[in-house]
Amino acid sequence: MHHVESRATLGGKLSAVLVAAGSSVGLGNIWRFPYVAGDNGGGAFLLIYILCVLLLGLPVMVAEFTVGRASKRNAVGAYRALNPRWSALGYNSVIAAFLILGFYFVVSGWTAEYMVHSVTGSLAKLSSPEEYGSVFQNFISNPWRPVLYTALFVLLTHFVIALGVQKGIERSSKLLMPLLFVILIALAIHAMTMPGSGEGLKFFFKPDFSKVTASTFLVALGQAFFSLSIGLGTMVTYASYFKPDTNLRHTALNVTILDTMVAILAGVVIFPAVFSAGIEPSSGPSLVFITLPGIFNTMPLSMVWSAVFFLLLVIAALTSTISLHEVITAYLHEEWHMSRRAAAWATTVATMALGAVASLSLGVLGGWKICGLNIFDSLDYVTANILLPVGGFFTSIFVGWRLDKRILKEQITNNGTLKFRIYKLYIFLLRYVCPIILLLIFLDNLGVF
């Protein structure tokens, strides 16, 4: 086995939290969460979501941290070192990271393009909602512009990864995460002062349980896993850089709280705006790219708000693409014995190619279909509905049933220096609750129910 003696470690306590939060907080929080909540009953969804995060997301995140720090290896090497028969779970992570990046880079590219258009003022020139819709449609199906922005975003990610774990990943998170919070809070305060914002806040916070069905729970859990970046080895890879005295439970709790706060604040920014413009809250994935720019346009200083909002999305996306890129780079570097530089370039070139194809599949390559879906949608479908729940399921089975309990206790208590009072509850959640619910989600996604 390849030994990694000179492995990088992250600096202080805060670094572990900020780096992991950088991965978690992403397009999943700001782009996806608001429209999923809007489609599934607003406040009632929020409550169920929080329940999923605490009961299922948190234990799995601690489980991934344990695997990463106990082995100090990339996702494949980590599972292999702990139990050679489980290395498939690591491969699932690397493949999923690659496929997620295939569509995530494309949407990240859109956010960069929209930021540029906000600054140049071309977004502010449009007037009717239809115009915003057709501009978006034309943009994503254009044969070269979105590909160019996707490529730019990949290179930006590459640049950070190439700087290394401490100088690249750690420093960028320490700079970008606080900036993200400041922007988000400023936007939320602004949104709350808009006329008619009360309606939006009521919709978002007042639970309406008549909209809750069994599938609401499943949607909430899928969203929770995606948003927290768990189930697919990202947190294994990051935790492999944690210091021996990092408190895994506190780190996971802080990351979870930050991630959930960002999702809630994104709702606080978006719903008042949507309601003040008299638009249906459940307008799907285009909410951020069509509805919002139109709303910004009606506000004083529209260019500033829209540029700042898309900057927020760019930052959130970037710290997440960095984490997904690192899963693959660390794997190639450690398992294939490539230099870190070569590993990073290989990842960059491969994800750029996949991203370009995914982007073009919304336009000229629309005829390329897998089971009736274009490439972009297939990547989203396969990762969110298959690889992610499968990864989460086996992660909880592995840590709950297979992993030596001494290793688990050693990691969670930092060799006995921390107390672990809820051990029994933790094992119960990991052994029974998480796998059963993840299995239900998986079957539901495949249309079994």
Ligand code: TRP
């Ligand atoms: N959590 C990120 C978001 O909310 C996306 C992400 C990064 C992710 N790494 C992941 C999702 C690993 C699943 C697994 O946008």
